[in-house]
Amino acid sequence: MEITPEMLTQLSTYTRREFTADEVYIFRVRLCDNDIDRDGERFSLKALDELCALFEGKTGIFDHNPSGEKQTARIFKTELVTDENRTTAAGEPYTSLCAYAYMIRTEGNADLIREIDGGIKKEVSISCTAGSHTCSICGKDRRIAPCTHIPGETYAGKVCHVVLSQITDAYEWSFVAVPAQRNAGVTKHYLDSKSADHDSQLFHCQRILKQIEERTRKEVVGLQCVNSGNASAKAFAAAAARMDLEELLALRDELETTLEKKPERQLSDNRQNESCIGEFRIR
């Protein structure tokens, strides 16, 4: 992306000194849009407008990406982009919230920058609070007055979905570099309680679940090594990186059962392969 003097001025709001175009890396991400997502929900145009203001200055992390560990990027500019040639399932012009984020180039993030430049498909996950969740068919707020309409079902030719609006806070965004075969797109997590305490508890739970997922992933790869040796470890680790917690837990059970059935001698042979086990051992 070509870095303009205007961009450098905009991002200097967030830095202690001015940086030159060579010193920074800038990339653009689509945070979310007004289309109905896989959960049968969509943001209203006003919600996108609110998110547009709230995400400016927010720091994002690089999730599930070894070269992105401990790296952060900050959004310095957000904008709503409308595609007049594309209409959403709800009949609105397709509008997305796009953000420009920057990182200061360092030796430590050179690999990560190469990966982003290399066109790895990107999935952005955002966390925000939506104060209103209305049914598109009857207009009732589903949390206050639940109705009988089911998102995804059609009523008099209209697909029911939930409209998210009244965004009161945006918490964070994360940038997930995923292998090409996985469905890329935008995923959102919203916290629907008005109580800040409740919100932070939910957020805490999400974080813990993420940690459990990471641990289980390491465990599964370790177990696979014990089972089949080091040879296929890399390919297996890549496959495990695409599994969600549910899949990982099921696979762990399966591997543990297989391991219990293995003859003792073979097991101890494989266990001698310390370089393999050590690499994936859980701290």
Ligand SMILES: [Zn+2]
């Ligand atoms: Zn309804």
